[in-house]
Amino acid sequence: xxxxxxxxxxxxxxxxxxxxxxxxxxxxxxxxxxxxxxxxxxxxxxxxxxxxxxxxxxxxxxxxxxxxxxxxxxxxxxxxxxxxxxxxxxxxxxxxxxxxxxxxxxxxxxxxxxxxxxxxxxxxxxxxxxxxxxxxxxxxxxxxxxxxxxxxxxxxxxxxxxxxxxxxxxxxxxxxxxxxxxxxxxxxxxxxxxxxxxxxxxxxxxxxxxxxxxxxxxxxxxxxxxxxxxxxxxxxxxxxxxxxxxxxxxxxxxxxxxxxxxxxxxxxxxxxxxxxxxxxxxxxxxxxxxxxxxxxxxxxxxxxxxxxxxxxxxxxxxxxxxxxxxxxxxxxxxxxxxxxxxxxxxxxxxxxxxxxxxxxxxxxxxxxxxxxxxxxxxxxxxxxxxxxxxxxxxxxxxxxxxxxxxxxxxxxxxxxxxxxxxxxxxxxxxxxxxxxxxxxxxxxxxxxxxxxxxxxxxxxxxxxxxxxxxxxxxxxxxxxxxxxxxxxxxxxx
Amino acid sequence: xxxxxxxxxxxxxxxxxxxxxxxxxxxxxxxxxxxxxxxxxxxxxxxxxxxxxxxxxxxxxxxxxxxxxxxxxxxxxxxxxxxxxxxxxxxxxxxxxxxxxxxxxxxxxxxxxxxxxxxxxxxxxxxxxxxxxxxxxxxxxxxxxxxxxxxxxxxxxxxxxxxxxxxxxxxxxxxxxxxxxxxxxxxxxxxxxxxxxxxxxxxxxxxxxxxxxxxxxxxxxxxxxxxxxxxxxxxxxxxxxxxxxxxxxxxxxxxxxxxxxxxxxxxxxxxxxxxxxxxxxxxxxxxxxxxxxxxxxxxxxxxxxxxxxxxxxxxxxxxxxxxxxxxxxxxxxxxxxxxxxxxxxxxxxxxxxxxxxxxxxxxxxxxxxxxxxxxxxxxxxxxxxxxxxxxxxxxxxxxxxxxxxxxxxxxxxxxxxxxxxxxxxxxxxxxxxxxxxxxxxxxxxxxxxxxxxxxxxxxxxxxxxxxxxxxxxxxxxxxxxxxxxxxxxxxxxxxxxxxxxx
Numbered sequence: 001x002x003x004x005x006x007x008x009x010x011x012x013x014x015x016x017x018x019x020x021x022x023x024x025x026x027x028x029x030x031x032x033x034x035x036x037x038x039x040x041x042x043x044x045x046x047x048x049x050x051x052x053x054x055x056x057x058x059x060x061x062x063x064x065x066x067x068x069x070x071x072x073x074x075x076x077x078x079x080x081x082x083x084x085x086x087x088x089x090x091x092x093x094x095x096x097x098x099x100x101x102x103x104x105x106x107x108x109x110x111x112x113x114x115x116x117x118x119x120x121x122x123x124x125x126x127x128x129x130x131x132x133x134x135x136x137x138x139x140x141x142x143x144x145x146x147x148x149x150x151x152x153x154x155x156x157x158x159x160x161x162x163x164x165x166x167x168x169x170x171x172x173x174x175x176x177x178x179x180x181x182x183x184x185x186x187x188x189x190x191x192x193x194x195x196x197x198x199x200x201x202x203x204x205x206x207x208x209x210x211x212x213x214x215x216x217x218x219x220x221x222x223x224x225x226x227x228x229x230x231x232x233x234x235x236x237x238x239x240x241x242x243x244x245x246x247x248x249x250x251x252x253x254x255x256x257x258x259x260x261x262x263x264x265x266x267x268x269x270x271x272x273x274x275x276x277x278x279x280x281x282x283x284x285x286x287x288x289x290x291x292x293x294x295x296x297x298x299x300x301x302x303x304x305x306x307x308x309x310x311x312x313x314x315x316x317x318x319x320x321x322x323x324x325x326x327x328x329x330x331x332x333x334x335x336x337x338x339x340x341x342x343x344x345x346x347x348x349x350x351x352x353x354x355x356x357x358x359x360x361x362x363x364x365x366x367x368x369x370x371x372x373x374x375x376x377x378x379x380x381x382x383x384x385x386x387x388x389x390x391x392x393x394x395x396x397x398x399x400x401x402x403x404x405x406x407x408x409x410x411x412x413x414x415x416x417x418x419x420x421x422x423x424x425x426x427x428x429x430x431x432x433x434x435x436x437x438x439x440x441x442x443x444x445x446x447x448x449x450x451x452x453x454x455x456x457x458x459x460x461x462x463x464x465x466x467x468x469x470x471x472x473x474x475x476x477x478x479x480x481x482x483x484x485x486x487x488x489x490x491x492x493x
Numbered sequence: 494x495x496x497x498x499x500x501x502x503x504x505x506x507x508x509x510x511x512x513x514x515x516x517x518x519x520x521x522x523x524x525x526x527x528x529x530x531x532x533x534x535x536x537x538x539x540x541x542x543x544x545x546x547x548x549x550x551x552x553x554x555x556x557x558x559x560x561x562x563x564x565x566x567x568x569x570x571x572x573x574x575x576x577x578x579x580x581x582x583x584x585x586x587x588x589x590x591x592x593x594x595x596x597x598x599x600x601x602x603x604x605x606x607x608x609x610x611x612x613x614x615x616x617x618x619x620x621x622x623x624x625x626x627x628x629x630x631x632x633x634x635x636x637x638x639x640x641x642x643x644x645x646x647x648x649x650x651x652x653x654x655x656x657x658x659x660x661x662x663x664x665x666x667x668x669x670x671x672x673x674x675x676x677x678x679x680x681x682x683x684x685x686x687x688x689x690x691x692x693x694x695x696x697x698x699x700x701x702x703x704x705x706x707x708x709x710x711x712x713x714x715x716x717x718x719x720x721x722x723x724x725x726x727x728x729x730x731x732x733x734x735x736x737x738x739x740x741x742x743x744x745x746x747x748x749x750x751x752x753x754x755x756x757x758x759x760x761x762x763x764x765x766x767x768x769x770x771x772x773x774x775x776x777x778x779x780x781x782x783x784x785x786x787x788x789x790x791x792x793x794x795x796x797x798x799x800x801x802x803x804x805x806x807x808x809x810x811x812x813x814x815x816x817x818x819x820x821x822x823x824x825x826x827x828x829x830x831x832x833x834x835x836x837x838x839x840x841x842x843x844x845x846x847x848x849x850x851x852x853x854x855x856x857x858x859x860x861x862x863x864x865x866x867x868x869x870x871x872x873x874x875x876x877x878x879x880x881x882x883x884x885x886x887x888x889x890x891x892x893x894x895x896x897x898x899x900x901x902x903x904x905x906x907x908x909x910x911x912x913x914x915x916x917x918x919x920x921x922x923x924x925x926x927x928x929x930x931x932x933x934x935x936x937x938x939x940x941x942x943x944x945x946x947x948x949x950x951x952x953x954x955x956x957x958x959x960x961x962x963x964x965x966x967x968x969x970x971x972x973x974x975x976x977x978x979x980x981x982x983x984x985x986x987x988x989x990x991x992x993x994x995x
Contacts, residue, residue, distance in 0.1 A: 123850040130924035296709040337702030400654025
């Protein structure tokens with residue numbers, strides 16, 4: 001957000017067009033039928049009346065002269081306006097000795113106030129309007145969100161612009177953010193689910209991978225205000241940002257308001273290299289975090305996953321649906337009563353490999369048994385075709401819930417922004433749908449066999465080993481993971 | 494610390510103006526929605542609320558059964574939630590290949606289970622007999638399983654595109670939700686009518702195990718879960734809000750299928766059920782189908798109102814949970830139920846103390862003194878149909894203690910008891926709670942939930958909209974008064990997690 005004047009109206013440069021793209025969208029229509037007069041049994045045939053057509057909103061896309069790309073959609077049902085933005089930045093760019101920098105920068109951008117008002121003043125002003133502005137930096141992106149009543153748009157936009165353009169990063173709020181981070185570190189072993197998620201991710205991506213590592217007292221203590229300012233300057237530019245606006249406004253008027261506010265955000269030169277690579281070596285490992293104070297084991301197992309732009313992604317989606325619901329849930333939960341929550345999913349992300357993970361939480365006394373059952377289900381789906389019914393149900397579930405992708409304007413417009421951010425085609429979801437329609441049993445078997453490696457999974461148990469049904473060593477050499485939190489060197493507390 | 498004089502008064506004038514502006518556009522929105530709500534009550538007392546919304550061809554269903562863990566007694570704690578799980582197991586025609594044959598085996602299984610329990614209860618059970626009976630039990634269970642079509646009930650809803658198939662049990666209520674493409678209204682009617690007229694609680698014992706795992710997951714392996722369970726058991730001495738929704742382990746291990754059937758008959762009569770349907774449907778058609786599918790269900794007397802009331806507390810109570818965890822503080826003061834006239838002022842109090850970054854507790858504990866990383870105040874803990882708690886929670890910062898947080902919370906409460914809040918704060922509460930209400934009305938599912946809640950708990954669906962005026966009617970004096978009436982140390986309970994070494 002910086003310096004540099006910006007020229008207000010370069011209408012020639014403003015790209016503005018309607019997205020008619022989803023016009024081609026057709027829903028499955030059934031044949032019309034006379035109204036029922038008699039009560040039907042749920043197993044009777046229902047001649048569903050035709051589904052009313054989806055009304056695609058008009059979405060305006062434009063790019064301000066400073067490079068800020070905006071998607072706008074009018075939604076007049078409620079007298080509110082909302083905004084959301086994605087900035088290309090992320091904690092994957094944290095220097096290894098300052099892990100936590102991105103998160104603190106994202107927080108203090110908002111809490112640290114601006115040159116002309118403190119963060120506390122902003123808090124009070126916004127809350128007096130029942131408005132919010134939040135900023136954040138996550139793993140692969142950062143951004144901001146704002147929500148307001150429609151009559152407050154001018155005031156909120158002016159505060160938002162001030163926050164983005166003139167952040168002050170005051171020391172007291174940096175210290176507060178560090179306290180929050182340190183407290184988070186001190187609490188990171190309090191919940192079993194938190195331990196499991198963190199340690200499993202480290203097993204898959206590697207403990208120092210930008211996709212799995214986490215801050216320590218030492219890395220938080222090493223962060224300075226200069227680091228924060230520099231990190232913010234790496235990415236927070238309008239020409240590095242995508243934004244959606246939806247709510248009760250007239251588009252032309254809103255565009256003017258945006259030009260006069262966020263349009264003054266000076267463009268800059270982002271310093272954001274390509275996302276870090278993931279190198280994965282398939283291996284079978286058995287890992288334990290011993291928690292003598294619990295009576296239930298948290299089990300995770302899996303290996304690296306893939307990308308969503310993989311042409312096999314539609315078939316993998318169908319396979320996930322069958323593996324999680326038809327297999328894991330029906331076997332581990334319904335038949336065996338072993339767990340409340342259980343799943344198996346080959347995870348795919350937009351821009352870096354996801355994780356294939358299966359998970360369940362079961363009483364200590366059925367730990368190894370549950371692991372064996374889960375692995376058996378993974379093996380089975382890589383060896384035998386699924387049944388016709390399983391395939392038909394999985395496809396129906398996907399295709400008949402498809403309409404819910406269009407049940408709200410914010411959902412539609414924010415999905416487009418996400419696709420645009422990740423350089424995916426804006427009709428990506430339709431492509432997946434077309435793909436899902438074509439998936440066969442042979443496809444499911446082929447992708448399961450190709451992408452799942454039941455013999456090369458990494459298994460993590462967080463639980464009380466004294467009470468396991470069998471020693472964990474019965475399924476492999478056990479690597480004990482020490483989760484002791486490294487203490488800060490000098491900090492008094 | 495808070496000056497109240499000329500500055501505040503000026504701020505106040507500005508704020509009131511702002512509020513009026515905001516509320517004029519908001520009031521229109523609320524009125525527009527309210528005028529679209531339609532209601533139809535069947536002869537048997539089952540109530541349907543419909544709201545047409547034609548923006549997208551989808552519809553959400555919310556069925557509110559006016560029964561929750563507060564209706565449970567000793568021996569069957571957790572049964573409301575277990576019943577909720579069993580309501581996904583199908584009917585006489587869903588989930589089975591041959592109900593008649595299956596039913597016989599299920600009865601044998603129940604009878605054998607009773608005999609095992611009787612044997613186990615003897616002073617010296619015969620181990621050999623027990624082993625034999627348990628073997629027989631397992632083989633009968635497997636025999637019953639042969640008739641089961643695993644997951645058929647869920648499969649039928651999901652195949653038709655149910656996007657939100659789920660249910661929730663709380664201290665006050667059991668709520669079932671569905672969302673379907675809107676041309677499948679009649680399918681929902683047929684499924685739901687069958688589901689609650691002809692339920693079959695099959696695969697009971699394994700589902701009970703699932704619920705037991707849920708208890709371990711949500712409560713026993715989580716320090717905060719243990720704290721909340723123990724805290725409530727101390728804060729309430731008589732009222733069933735004292736036991737957790739998921740129930741005691743020993744009860745879960747003992748509840749029978751017949752217990753669930755009895756409980757179902759008692760609490761799932763049509764007059765105890767309220768349905769809201771919001772989406773791209775026609776209200777007259779909804780009501781016509783409701784008559785067709787639910788009109789024949791015989792009336793049942795409404796269950797007797799809960800007898801037990803929480804008696805007055807005689808002194809501050811404390812509870813500690815030792816755990817491998819950093820400290821957490823919970824504190825709760827007894828307050829009346831949500832329909833009590835003080836309710837909105839208590840909401841305002843909780844909001845001004847604990848909601849948002851400029852709230853008093855956040856400013857004092859988090860921003861200024863930095864003793865905690867998170868704190869909040871909320872009403873309706875653990876439910877709000879009956880007298881409940883206004884609860885405070887604080888998560889101390891690294892190196893700080895629950896006791897430090899408590900002292901500062903007490904300071905802030907004392908200030909409000911002495912001086913009340915500012916006009917600015919009151920306006921902030923009013924605007925934010927109206928905006929929150931509005932945002933909850935945006936989605937069909939959430940709107941359906943609000944309508945049933947308002948109708949059953951607040952005493953009429955209209956009260957959902959009337960709240961806007963009640964929120965605006967709260968005064969500075971009200972807040973001071975309710976702080977003095979209800980935030981009384983003698984009537985509070987303090988719970989904390991005490992860190993325990995490894």
